[in-house]
Amino acid sequence: DAGVIQSPRHEVTEMGQEVTLRCKPISGHDYLFWYRQTMMRGLELLIYFNNNVPIDDSGMPEDRFSAKMPNASFSTLKIQPSEPRDSAVYFCASSSYRPGQGAGSPLHFGNGTRLTVT
Amino acid sequence: AQKITQTQPGMFVQEKEAVTLDCTYDTSDQSYGLFWYKQPSSGEMIFLIYQGSYDEQNATEGRYSLNFQKARKSANLVISASQLGDSAMYFCAMRDHTGFQKLVFGTGTRLLVSP
Numbered sequence: 001d002a003g004v005i006q007s008p009r010h011e012v013t014e015m016g017q018e019v020t021l022r023c024k025p026i027s028g029h030d031y032l033f034w035y036r037q038t039m040m041r042g043l044e045l046l047i048y049f050n051n052n053v054p055i056d057d058s059g060m061p062e063d064r065f066s067a068k069m070p071n072a073s074f075s076t077l078k079i080q081p082s083e084p085r086d087s088a089v090y091f092c093a094s095s096s097y098r099p100g101q102g103a104g105s106p107l108h109f110g111n112g113t114r115l116t117v118t
Numbered sequence: 119a120q121k122i123t124q125t126q127p128g129m130f131v132q133e134k135e136a137v138t139l140d141c142t143y144d145t146s147d148q149s150y151g152l153f154w155y156k157q158p159s160s161g162e163m164i165f166l167i168y169q170g171s172y173d174e175q176n177a178t179e180g181r182y183s184l185n186f187q188k189a190r191k192s193a194n195l196v197i198s199a200s201q202l203g204d205s206a207m208y209f210c211a212m213r214d215h216t217g218f219q220k221l222v223f224g225t226g227t228r229l230l231v232s233p
Contacts, residue, residue, distance in 0.1 A: 031219050043209065043223040056220065091163065097219060104151050104170055107221055109163035
């Protein structure tokens with residue numbers, strides 16, 4: 001069974017350029033998460049979706065960041081314009097929730113996109 | 119608000135020995151879940167083990183076990199018979215009902231296993 005697939009693995013761009021990160025969740029998972037990892041701030045949740053609907057975007061740093069999930073098998077995280085402080089590893093993760101499962105469903109992570117903004 | 123604390127930035131252990139990685143948490147919810155993830159130098163996040171707040175037994179998965187002390191709000195990861203491949207960052211994470219499905223992560227502990 002394929003895991004969460006992210007692309008690209010690495011992205012190097014210049015300040016001011018638009019960056020689009022892509023994610024394909026595990027089939028059948030109804031939750032999708034975007035996290036950012038930096039040395040300074042650790043793993044931060046940016047936004048998450050349930051059944052393609054954004055539930056909590058309070059972690060999105062500013063209006064330069066936007067995320068969409070047009071269907072159950074695809075999500076994008078866009079940064080426009082990009083800045084050097086956006087350099088980080090961006091992870092997409094997915095999970096499923098079933099009644100009775102309580103808090104127990106783990107998040108399954110993609111391999112991440114390492115973004116470098118010069 | 120949910121909070122996860124990992125106070126050990128780094129730990130060293132010799133191969134074949136056991137090691138405990140500490141994790142304390144704070145939540146006002148009665149129903150919550152605790153998770154441990156491993157992040158090797160290659161960067162991927164690997165799910166290791168889960169403990170539910172109502173689980174009476176400590177969770178175990180192979181060489182991994184979770185020492186869950188609810189009254190102390192701690193969920194320490196125990197790795198038995200350490201192997202060189204266990205060298206990695208280890209993250210503790212929590213989900214409670216106030217946060218719906220999201221996981222909040224601690225700052226991580228870097229484990230180095232020496233021969």
